[in-house]
Amino acid sequence: QAQLAESGGGLVQPGGSQRLSCAASGFTPAFNAIGWFRGRDREAVSCISSSDGSTYYADSVKGRFTISRDDVKNTVYLEMNNLQPEDTNVYYCALDCDPYYSGPYYGRPDLGTWGQGIQVTVSS
Numbered sequence: 001q002a003q004l005a006e007s008g009g010g011l012v013q014p015g016g017s018q019r020l021s022c023a024a025s026g027f028t029p030a031f032n033a034i035g036w037f038r039g040r041d042r043e044a045v046s047c048i049s050s051s052d053g054s055t056y057y058a059d060s061v062k063g064r065f066t067i068s069r070d071d072v073k074n075t076v077y078l079e080m081n082n083l084q085p086e087d088t089n090v091y092y093c094a095l096d097c098d099p100y101y102s103g104p105y106y107g108r109p110d111l112g113t114w115g116q117g118i119q120v121t122v123s124s
Contacts, residue, residue: 035097
């Protein structure tokens, strides 16, 4: 059974950094685009393709967040820098996001494979 598990969240001060990890099990994710979403409405934050390295970033995180993947470790990472209080949210990783999309979009938690989510809190 395909599963995704997030780790690395927690409390960080404004301006700080944090790295989230999404570990895949039960399948080989090398053929899937994998991405990060946040919040109840599953706002798309970032996505990385399985083939050509294309990436998507929400405008609000461009220049601050970096997504990467290690297909040997079956893990996708989200490096978050210069975190701000408005980044506080529950972050989810999910399969089959769209790394080529332009503009904001939202995931469908009733479709596809999603992790359980992890809390990121940015506060002093």
